[in-house]
Amino acid sequence: MPRPCPVCGKDVPEDPRPPSYPFCSPRCGLVDLGDWLSGRHAISEDLPDSEGAPAAAEGEPE
Numbered sequence: 001m002p003r004p005c006p007v008c009g010k011d012v013p014e015d016p017r018p019p020s021y022p023f024c025s026p027r028c029g030l031v032d033l034g035d036w037l038s039g040r041h042a043i044s045e046d047l048p049d050s051e052g053a054p055a056a057a058e059g060e061p062e
């Protein structure tokens, strides 16, 4: 049975599983990853186009 995407709540099929599983799309995977990397868990409306993790440019303790 499909499970909801943890980001947007959309059903994600398990057969076949998308490459972005457990997210419905790569974009949702990036949103979730970005949330954790930035230390907060909120859905961003827009993602920066640049790729690669920021090299501690902001200097936040956590």
Ligand SMILES: [Zn+2]
Pocket: 005, 006, 007, 008, 009, 010, 023, 024, 025, 028
């Ligand atoms: Zn999603």
